[in-house]
Amino acid sequence: MKKVFIDGESGTTGLQVRQRLANHPHVQVVSIDPSEKRNIDAKKRLMSEVDVTILCLPDDASKESALLAGEVGCRVLDASSAHRIADGWVYGLPEIHPEQRSKIASAARVSNPGCYATGAIVLLQPLVKAGALAAEGLYTINAISGYTGGGKPMIERYESDEKVPTFAAYGLGFNHKHLPEIQTHSALAHQPIFIPSVGTFAQGMLVMIPLHLPKGQSSEALHKVLADAYAGEIFVKVNPYNEIDPANAPFITPHGVEGSNEVQISVYGNKEGDRSLLVAKLDNLGKGASGAAVQNLNIMLGLDESLCVNID
Numbered sequence: 001m002k003k004v005f006i007d008g009e010s011g012t013t014g015l016q017v018r019q020r021l022a023n024h025p026h027v028q029v030v031s032i033d034p035s036e037k038r039n040i041d042a043k044k045r046l047m048s049e050v051d052v053t054i055l056c057l058p059d060d061a062s063k064e065s066a067l068l069a070g071e072v073g074c075r076v077l078d079a080s081s082a083h084r085i086a087d088g089w090v091y092g093l094p095e096i097h098p099e100q101r102s103k104i105a106s107a108a109r110v111s112n113p114g115c116y117a118t119g120a121i122v123l124l125q126p127l128v129k130a131g132a133l134a135a136e137g138l139y140t141i142n143a144i145s146g147y148t149g150g151g152k153p154m155i156e157r158y159e160s161d162e163k164v165p166t167f168a169a170y171g172l173g174f175n176h177k178h179l180p181e182i183q184t185h186s187a188l189a190h191q192p193i194f195i196p197s198v199g200t201f202a203q204g205m206l207v208m209i210p211l212h213l214p215k216g217q218s219s220e221a222l223h224k225v226l227a228d229a230y231a232g233e234i235f236v237k238v239n240p241y242n243e244i245d246p247a248n249a250p251f252i253t254p255h256g257v258e259g260s261n262e263v264q265i266s267v268y269g270n271k272e273g274d275r276s277l278l279v280a281k282l283d284n285l286g287k288g289a290s291g292a293a294v295q296n297l298n299i300m301l302g303l304d305e306s307l308c309v310n311i312d
């Protein structure tokens, strides 16, 4: 049995990781006494006993805990955004490079990707790598997330009697914290414009990239690159070209993947062949956080990566 300590196990991400690991056949979660959850010595003691520490903490606390884990030689999987482009850390998106899984498997430090970043990178990275989209291109990403993406403070607000907007766009400083990882791991020369938004639903997310296609490029060709790139993947599914779920047509929605570790990719194009929309649908707490964390943990521990990644 492998042992895991979740630092921040009572937060939104931590709880969902714990829920997934509760039935794991090869992983035992070792918990800290709640009264000691900010005690550095207590944390170090646990870290020295376990195979992996999962950090489900705000960024500053994650940086501090990652150092503690380093001091006692414990492997770390960080769910925060503190180390996603940091030297010495492996990016925990196994599907983006053929060698990424083996890097995660042998890493001392793995950084779990951001929820929006997961959607954007699974769309952009294979297309840029194949030369189907220019690395120098100027891209715009629009997205909507369930309110659990904002952690405990946003959940409390959205689940209180306070009046909240049904839909609210943000990121208007053009500097959302996921932009550096999106640019770095998609190998883009320029930072995209990214306008996220949040709605009055708990979980689910759409990440959308509208494109004017250059002459000689087609939406069908973009779809083929993505379908080929993810042909062998369990958790990245590419829908048929121009398919809209009949249950919601003519709309596409962020719903239907709650609890799942799957990202669903869709590519839409117009009849004239000069416009395209790339879409990734995922659960912000699933493949966008806790599902991905359990998938990465499985890979780090040499286990079947699909064990306990979903919540039914």
Ligand SMILES: NC(=O)C1=CN([C@@H]2O[C@H](COP(=O)(O)OP(=O)(O)OC[C@H]3O[C@@H](n4cnc5c(N)ncnc54)[C@H](OP(=O)(O)O)[C@@H]3O)[C@@H](O)[C@H]2O)C=CC1
Binding pocket: 007, 008, 009, 010, 011, 012, 013, 014, 037, 038, 055, 056, 057, 058, 059, 061, 062, 079, 080, 081, 113, 114, 115, 148, 149, 150, 151, 152, 153, 284, 285, 288, 289
């Ligand atoms: N929510 C989401 O969709 C996603 C979140 N993440 C990332 O995961 C991390 C956690 O986010 P989330 O779960 O949403 O946040 P929450 O606010 O829901 O939970 C954070 C938890 O960390 C605890 N905590 C804070 N400081 C310390 C500390 N020094 N030592 C021990 N515990 C501490 C808090 O305790 P207390 O309850 O006492 O405040 C709380 O339980 C963040 O870095 C976030 O960026 C990543 C992907 C998606």
Ligand SMILES: CC(=O)N[C@@H](CCC(=O)OP(=O)(O)O)C(=O)O
Binding pocket: 079, 080, 081, 113, 114, 115, 116, 145, 146, 147, 148, 149, 150, 151, 154, 177, 178, 196, 197, 198
């Ligand atoms: C709706 C909402 O507020 N979403 C969060 C991102 C979700 C998330 O937690 O991403 P990290 O993994 O980088 O923390 C935000 O925009 O900051």
